[in-house]
Amino acid sequence: MIPEYKAILDRTTHRRKHLAEALRTLRKERKKELDVLYGEAHDHAFSQIDCTKCGNCCACLGPRIRQSDIKPLAAFERLKPQAFIDRKLKEDEDGDLVFPQMPCPYFGADGLCIVYDKRPRACREYPHLDQKRQKGLLGQHLADLSICPAVALAAKYIEKLLKE
Numbered sequence: 001m002i003p004e005y006k007a008i009l010d011r012t013t014h015r016r017k018h019l020a021e022a023l024r025t026l027r028k029e030r031k032k033e034l035d036v037l038y039g040e041a042h043d044h045a046f047s048q049i050d051c052t053k054c055g056n057c058c059a060c061l062g063p064r065i066r067q068s069d070i071k072p073l074a075a076f077e078r079l080k081p082q083a084f085i086d087r088k089l090k091e092d093e094d095g096d097l098v099f100p101q102m103p104c105p106y107f108g109a110d111g112l113c114i115v116y117d118k119r120p121r122a123c124r125e126y127p128h129l130d131q132k133r134q135k136g137l138l139g140q141h142l143a144d145l146s147i148c149p150a151v152a153l154a155a156k157y158i159e160k161l162l163k164e
């Protein structure tokens with residue numbers, strides 16, 4: 001992660017309480033506009049953030065591997081799907097399939113994903129700012145405030161929006 005993005009996360013640590021409050025207030029007071037406003041916050045954040053200069057989610061979060069993710073990843077490994085599951089994945093405490101270790105085994109030394117075109121759906125959707133049904137994603141965003149600089153910038157955008 002470049003220092004500029006690390007600085008965003010450091011500033012967020014100091015203002016975490018206020019930003020979390022803004023996200024809670026938005027969910028409570030702007031329910032009907034939630035998906036639209038998060039969509040705006042997503043666009044604002046990613047106009048300033050380039051994931052190829054970050055990679056923090058790949059370094060410290062493990063994606064859930066769905067059944068639909070297995071075939072392309074198994075093909076990359078030149079394994080049959082069941083062999084891929086047996087050799088490359090484990091079940092976590094919730095019964096989900098995940099990689100056994102972090103950083104992700106496909107996180108390259110250059111900070112890029114070596115299976116980008118075949119990456120799991122969880123990776124494609126993260127950090128979920130432009131997804132529908134934002135009402136159920138508050139807990140996820142609160143956790144991600146300390147991990148993803150884009151979520152931190154989106155929360156700052158939302159805080160400002162509520163003051164207008």
Ligand code: SF4
Pocket residue numbers: 057058063104105106107108112113114115116119120123
């Ligand atoms: S599969 Fe790629 S995008 Fe997903 S966590 Fe691993 S390195 Fe990151």
Ligand code: SF4
Pocket residue numbers: 049050051052054055056057058126127147148149150151
């Ligand atoms: S999604 Fe967030 S944590 Fe992951 S690489 Fe992009 S900015 Fe970094």
